[in-house]
Amino acid sequence: MRKTELQSIEQKLILQRSAILNKNIDFMHNRKDFSLFSKADEAEIANHDIEVSMTYQIQERDRELIMKIDKALSKMSHGSFGECESCGAEITTGRLNARPFAELCIECQEEQEEGKGFPI
Ligand SMILES: [Zn+2]
Known part of the structure; x- marks a missing residue:
């Protein structure tokens, strides 16, 4: 593989990694807003629970993705990518x-x- 091709994949991975992290930071901010709904009726709270657990699953998946990205990046630095x-x-x-x-x-x-x- 040419060095330029390797670098373009590396850039893609780094961008993807920071996009995932930013998304999860956004999630943490959004989560704060849930406290505003603490007096909402039960149905609404249940909906929020679903949203939270859905987001949590995405986070699980993101964590795996970040591990894969880190592995690929470390392979690049070792020259075994x-x-x-x-x-x-x-x-x-x-x-x-x-x-x-x-x-x-x-x-x-x-x-x-x-x-x-x-x-x-
Ligand atoms: Zn093989």
Whole structure:
């Protein structure tokens, strides 16, 4: 992979990471507003609970995403980004652009999906 391509993926990951963090900071601010509704009727409170738990699930997912981004970024700093974790082959740039967190080359990915019967 060319250095410029690597840098553009790195930039994308850093931007994605800060977008996730900003979104979650927004959530914390919004959450403060919920206290204003503390005297609202029960139905309304129930709705807020649903919203909070939905947002919480997004946060769980975001946490996983941030871990994946951090892993990809640390691979970049170690120079091992884009290597298949199974066979060590270089993962194609097209694949990495589409899926920057890909840990396996297409061959290994397909082999694993066929063998174990579940996608990663
Ligand atoms: Zn492989």
